[in-house]
Amino acid sequence: MTEGHQESGGGDSFDLSQFYQIFFEEAGENLDLMEQMLLNLNLETADDEELNGIFRCAHSVKGGAATFGFADVAELTHQMESLLDKLRRHELQPNPMMVDVLLESADASRVLLARHQTGETGEPPSNADLVRRISELAAGGTPVSPVW
Amino acid sequence: MPLILAVDDSPSMRKMVSFTLAGAGYQVVEAVDGQDAYEKAQTQTFDLVLTDQNMPRLDGLGLTRKLREHPNFKTTPILMLTTESSDLMKQAGRAAGATGWLVKPFDPARLLEVIKKVIK
Numbered sequence: 001m002t003e004g005h006q007e008s009g010g011g012d013s014f015d016l017s018q019f020y021q022i023f024f025e026e027a028g029e030n031l032d033l034m035e036q037m038l039l040n041l042n043l044e045t046a047d048d049e050e051l052n053g054i055f056r057c058a059h060s061v062k063g064g065a066a067t068f069g070f071a072d073v074a075e076l077t078h079q080m081e082s083l084l085d086k087l088r089r090h091e092l093q094p095n096p097m098m099v100d101v102l103l104e105s106a107d108a109s110r111v112l113l114a115r116h117q118t119g120e121t122g123e124p125p126s127n128a129d130l131v132r133r134i135s136e137l138a139a140g141g142t143p144v145s146p147v148w
Numbered sequence: 149m150p151l152i153l154a155v156d157d158s159p160s161m162r163k164m165v166s167f168t169l170a171g172a173g174y175q176v177v178e179a180v181d182g183q184d185a186y187e188k189a190q191t192q193t194f195d196l197v198l199t200d201q202n203m204p205r206l207d208g209l210g211l212t213r214k215l216r217e218h219p220n221f222k223t224t225p226i227l228m229l230t231t232e233s234s235d236l237m238k239q240a241g242r243a244a245g246a247t248g249w250l251v252k253p254f255d256p257a258r259l260l261e262v263i264k265k266v267i268k
Binding site for chain 2: 014016019022023026053055056059060062063064066067068
């Protein structure tokens with residue numbers, strides 16, 4: 001593990017890394033479930049239960065990542081959660097671009113989690129463009145993908 | 149030994165909370181969501197309920213409202229432990245009958261300090 005996050009509990013410090021494995025498994029299951037729900041989502045008839053379910057997956061990964069100190073995962077899933085929160089509150093109507101960016105983000109989150117799990121060092125992949133696109137969609141805009 | 153009902157749909161969070169509470173001498177019963185917690189509360193009383201907000205089936209605010217209607221839980225301390233931090237949500241928590249609101253990321257020392265303050 002590249003990052004250890006120590007917390008102090010009741011005067012005694014304990015090492016959060018003893019809970020990492022449970023978190024990695026749980027995060028993987030949440031991302032798989034979110035992906036499945038996104039792929040099955042009918043954009044015209046998406047109901048509250050489906051949208052809340054997808055939101056909870058992102059929310060759960062974000063909460064754990066923040067707790068365990070995996071800041072890059074927490075940041076990316078926080079952006080996903082913000083967009084999904086607007087969808088579940090019906091402030092925005094889901095569209096194919098949103099589903100695509102959320103699926104892409106789920107993949108990117110898996111890559112980041114795998115790096116933490118294996119303790120991989122080196123430059124982490126940048127998700128700046130992904131984060132920008134999610135925020136633009138959450139703000140009600142239409143992001144322009146870079147053309148290289 | 150005080151008995152605490154710890155409610156969270158995240159297995160890692162449940163384990164961490166239980167580990168922290170057990171280390172401080174509390175007995176813990178875990179519930180996987182609000183509905184599970186409410187069912188457990190039908191057959192057992194607790195000295196404190198510690199609950200997440202966003203959960204399937206029944207969320208933390210819903211659980212709090214239902215527990216407050218139950219004669220055994222009129223005055224039991226109910227603490228929310230959630231990533232939700234908006235004033236609006238906190239107000240909703242207060243209106244539902246929650247005793248306190250703790251924001252994740254999880255801070256074991258702070259949690260134990262608050263529990264010590266509110267538990268009878």
